[in-house]
Amino acid sequence: MAEKKRLLQILDLVKMLPRTNCKECGLPTCMAFATHVLREGTNPDLCPYWKPEDLAFVKQSMKEQGEDSAYPDHLFSARKFVQGKIKDYDFSLVADRIGARLETSADGESYLIINLLEQLYRVGKNEVEAVDGTDHDLWDHVLLYNYIAENGGHEPTGKWVAMESLPGSLAKRKAFVRDCEDKIAAAYTGKPEKLRAALKILKADFTDLDSNAEVAVVFHPLPKIPFQLLFWDADLDDGFPAQVKVLFDETVLDYLDIESLVFLGGKCAERLLNLL
Numbered sequence: 001m002a003e004k005k006r007l008l009q010i011l012d013l014v015k016m017l018p019r020t021n022c023k024e025c026g027l028p029t030c031m032a033f034a035t036h037v038l039r040e041g042t043n044p045d046l047c048p049y050w051k052p053e054d055l056a057f058v059k060q061s062m063k064e065q066g067e068d069s070a071y072p073d074h075l076f077s078a079r080k081f082v083q084g085k086i087k088d089y090d091f092s093l094v095a096d097r098i099g100a101r102l103e104t105s106a107d108g109e110s111y112l113i114i115n116l117l118e119q120l121y122r123v124g125k126n127e128v129e130a131v132d133g134t135d136h137d138l139w140d141h142v143l144l145y146n147y148i149a150e151n152g153g154h155e156p157t158g159k160w161v162a163m164e165s166l167p168g169s170l171a172k173r174k175a176f177v178r179d180c181e182d183k184i185a186a187a188y189t190g191k192p193e194k195l196r197a198a199l200k201i202l203k204a205d206f207t208d209l210d211s212n213a214e215v216a217v218v219f220h221p222l223p224k225i226p227f228q229l230l231f232w233d234a235d236l237d238d239g240f241p242a243q244v245k246v247l248f249d250e251t252v253l254d255y256l257d258i259e260s261l262v263f264l265g266g267k268c269a270e271r272l273l274n275l276l
């Protein structure tokens with residue numbers, strides 16, 4: 001069988017670019033340019049500094065990736081919409097409220113450095129890039145912009161609630177169970193030690209939570225959004241499958257709308273599965 005070709009990643013492009021951040025392409029950094037080329041179909045010709053063979057290779061690879069890298073139009077609209085919401089925000093006031101770090105570029109542009117599942121993202125008013133060049137996608141952009149747009153609220157109180165008690169969650173609960181809780185439970189069945197190891201990478205707090213779950217931790221997928229994750233392994237004798245339950249701080253909707261929260265749950269599952 002023919003080997004599946006590896007998809008071109010943002011970091012692959014960055015390595016081919018001169019990394020001078022000269023801005024001639026209209027973007028502030030080579031990383032931002034690489035992200036726009038791969039994620040939004042920006043024309044690679046806009047950078048005049050490619051080696052001709054690299055440019056030809058990138059164009060050919062993008063053509064082959066074709067449909068795979070396309071996003072639905074509504075996702076671009078969603079990002080544009082939420083970018084519009086934050087366009088007048090003063091990032092120096094928002095940073096503390098959402099647990100982000102403020103960074104200002106030499107030309108006075110403000111960015112928020114946000115920790116999403118122990119990966120740092122530099123978010124500007126018009127662009128997002130992963131600080132370490134990790135590949136990411138447009139869905140992550142929309143999530144991060146939504147987190148900024150909510151602009152925080154009450155500090156987390158430590159009072160835990162289930163999703164079903166959050167207003168407007170009725171129609172979303174099923175998707176959260178499917179995309180987050182059930183996926184983690186299935187992947188880590190019989191592997192509680194591995195789950196603990198993966199959660200350590202996500203800087204989970206293992207302080208005793210007074211729960212009968214086999215794994216019971218608190219971790220922060222986003223700085224002001226703690227998740228309490230409880231895992232009961234399968235009971236083969238009684239035929240019970242493994243189970244995961246996620247609880248939220250009662251302030252969670254001050255930081256993210258319910259739809260984005262479901263997406264964040266899916267991201268958590270994806271990250272934990274990658275750490276297995």
Ligand code: SF4
Binds near residue numbers: 022024028030033047
């Ligand atoms: S024009 Fe090329 S070298 Fe200059 S910032 Fe854009 S991508 Fe980087």
